[in-house]
Amino acid sequence: MFPKATLERLKLYHRLLSEEEKEYISSEEIGERLGILPEQVRKDLSYLEYKGKPKVGYNVKKLLEELNKLFGIGKSTKVIIVGAGNLGTAITNYPGFANYNIEIVGIFDNDPNKIGKRIGDLVVLPMDYLERVIKKFNVEIGVICVPKESAQEVANILVKNGIKAIWNFAPTFIKVPEEVIVRNEDITSGLLSLKHMLEVKDQR
Amino acid sequence: MFPKATLERLKLYHRLLSEEEKEYISSEEIGERLGILPEQVRKDLSYLEYKGKPKVGYNVKKLLEELNKLFGIGKSTKVIIVGAGNLGTAITNYPGFANYNIEIVGIFDNDPNKIGKRIGDLVVLPMDYLERVIKKFNVEIGVICVPKESAQEVANILVKNGIKAIWNFAPTFIKVPEEVIVRNEDITSGLLSLKHMLEVKDQR
Numbered sequence A, B: 001m002f003p004k005a006t007l008e009r010l011k012l013y014h015r016l017l018s019e020e021e022k023e024y025i026s027s028e029e030i031g032e033r034l035g036i037l038p039e040q041v042r043k044d045l046s047y048l049e050y051k052g053k054p055k056v057g058y059n060v061k062k063l064l065e066e067l068n069k070l071f072g073i074g075k076s077t078k079v080i081i082v083g084a085g086n087l088g089t090a091i092t093n094y095p096g097f098a099n100y101n102i103e104i105v106g107i108f109d110n111d112p113n114k115i116g117k118r119i120g121d122l123v124v125l126p127m128d129y130l131e132r133v134i135k136k137f138n139v140e141i142g143v144i145c146v147p148k149e150s151a152q153e154v155a156n157i158l159v160k161n162g163i164k165a166i167w168n169f170a171p172t173f174i175k176v177p178e179e180v181i182v183r184n185e186d187i188t189s190g191l192l193s194l195k196h197m198l199e200v201k202d203q204r
């Protein structure tokens, strides 16, 4: 594990490196730009697996890759939501996803009254824009927030457009090809466990 | 386990018994009212733990208690929701709770534009009705669907009015007395597990 102070400085190096255009950089240069002793910079970077080369310095891309992994920044997962009703809106607005580098890049609906509505930074799009958005952002996960009668039809559209995993909130079983991952979400299980905890408590 | 046909008939007996005022009832009486042979009634009821007494018959209350337990009907758990926004509305409308005998008996908000709005069978009430509804329905569980800035204040109101368990959706830590059960819900964990499943799959 890294000492806390080292971790804080690594975050500074990370920000500097993500804006660096050159291929290699030295500990002297990093130190000068951040007002940190070069010996300290070398000591901090020694905690990483990637080692720099004497006289040449550190490969910016390799350092950045390892720091990205350390901070979980890597490739961010892109998600789209189908169904801009109550649940779809609550999920789109929820700030919790950003912490895990999960980005909601599109929300879709087939109701003309919903299309064009603004939800957070997004605008509700019609279903025929789905393909374009999935391709543009290389979207991997689709979330189903439509009534159960429409769930299978929406799942088919998602699979047809290359979605690899589906988070299904509609209370029904959807059939998808074997290579597509499905997670059926049912928040009632949270309430059930509370109910059981109360019953156990009351019996004592 | 009960044979399927027996289970169906037990449901008929259950409905008949829940309207029966007498203390005891015989298999002949049950059979006559439902058009089922008394031998068949006796055979079906023999699957239960409670046994009737010859000449006296079956104790209606005891039979009903066991059938209630069998069908999970028992005492239904009453729940209220604070925050009639997107999430609160989606939860109130969700049909999944009825299957587990969980009944949402009230939804509250402090925004005048929301008060009076109809959500399913309920009408959004102002916060000062909370005490009355909790007392009237003997409510045990409160659900927090307000922004995180208001979560602690709402938790205090729920605890003051005798709520025993809180289901908290606001992304913040709430402090409650030790005897109150809190479950913090975070649906992002569902999406995170999907993200990890995708990463594992891609690495193969």
Ligand SMILES: NC(=O)c1ccc[n+]([C@@H]2O[C@H](COP(=O)([O-])OP(=O)(O)OC[C@H]3O[C@@H](n4cnc5c(N)ncnc54)[C@H](O)[C@@H]3O)[C@@H](O)[C@H]2O)c1
Residues within 6 Å of the ligand: A082, A083, A084, A085, A086, A087, A088, A108, A109, A110, A111, A114, A127, A144, A145, A146, A147, A148, A150, A153, A154, A168, A169, A170, A171, A185, A186, A187, A188, B089, B090, B091, B093, B094, B095
């Ligand atoms: N699993 C859980 O724990 C849980 C909890 C709450 C709600 N739900 C479920 O989530 C779903 C959404 O709930 P809600 O309260 O937001 O409902 P809602 O009616 O507010 O929203 C549904 C939206 O889907 C849109 N829609 C319907 N068919 C469509 C289609 N074919 N293509 C695109 N859009 C379509 C509608 O126009 C509407 O905007 C429901 O199935 C509900 O049962 C699940």
Ligand SMILES: NC(=O)c1ccc[n+]([C@@H]2O[C@H](COP(=O)([O-])OP(=O)(O)OC[C@H]3O[C@@H](n4cnc5c(N)ncnc54)[C@H](O)[C@@H]3O)[C@@H](O)[C@H]2O)c1
Residues within 6 Å of the ligand: A089, A090, A091, A093, A094, A095, B082, B083, B084, B085, B086, B087, B088, B108, B109, B110, B111, B114, B127, B144, B145, B146, B147, B148, B150, B153, B154, B168, B169, B170, B171, B185, B186, B187, B188
């Ligand atoms: N944990 C999760 O997985 C998850 C997922 C989605 C949303 N959320 C959270 O759930 C909460 C609700 O989300 P939303 O999208 O429905 O927000 P929303 O803004 O649509 O609804 C919030 C409602 O709370 C009401 N409110 C605010 N302060 C109040 C108070 N003191 N007393 C009574 N009512 C009050 C508002 O008037 C509004 O109607 C937020 O905290 C959000 O971050 C959590």
